[in-house]
């Protein structure tokens with residue numbers, strides 16, 4: 001069996017349907033927990049189509065946000081949102097940030113660190129660009145304990161023998177790994193938090209469109225008709241609908257924050 005294609009985010013509008021509502025729910029809990037003061041200069045790394053950046057603007061009154069992502073399609077969608085806002089958008093990689101050292105009051109990755117091929121390098125770049133005393137924080141889906149919203153889809157694809165790709169650094173979603181990394185990078189005042197969210201879909205078709213058709217793994221689009229029908233049947237059976245037909249899916253994330261030594 002050939003290995004699944006790596007996950008790529010190449011469509012800002014599809015991301016809006018697929019993951020942005022999840023990002024907003026979990027991102028709100030994350031930001032409430034970070035409790036930043038207003039007026040900070042932020043680096044939002046792996047900003048994608050700007051779903052978390054919008055939260056930063058709405059809830060944290062930043063002085064500026066520098067948002068970066070390797071996907072030009074995601075950044076193009078973000079550009080439309082932030083035309084008149086204090087947001088600097090760039091295309092680039094978390095493992096080699098195009099920013100001076102000690103520039104930002106806070107550096108964050110929202111649902112990103114597990115996609116960075118070398119998570120340690122990505123986190124160390126966040127530390128480098130943060131001012132002494134500044135905050136370095138991240139959250140990812142709790143993949144290793146089945147917390148990603150895509151877990152039902154992944155498990156049913158596994159059962160069909162056509163596994164979807166997992167993020168390359170899924171292991172960093174473990175609290176022990178996160179705490180060890182943050183400590184190893186010399187961060188202080190390290191705290192972690194579990195973020196638990198849910199999303200209700202109007203009906204099964206709403207779920208299918210969001211989680212399957214828009215899924216960045218691409219694997220579902222390549223299924224035969226029979227395989228797609230079987231996948232639908234399996235997902236319908238494991239995701240019970242309410243009387244109105246609505247389907248609620250749960251997810252959980254692992255978050256970490258720390259401060260660069262002053």
Ligand SMILES: C[S@@+](CC[C@H](N)C(=O)[O-])C[C@H]1O[C@@H](n2cnc3c(N)ncnc32)[C@H](O)[C@@H]1O
Nearest residue numbers: 009023046047048051052071093094110111115
């Ligand atoms: C799940 S999305 C999160 C987007 C946004 N932060 C949010 O909360 O909605 C993951 C993002 O990580 C980006 N990404 C993947 N590899 C990356 C890397 N090496 N450096 C920076 N961003 C990366 C992807 O392009 C994608 O936009």
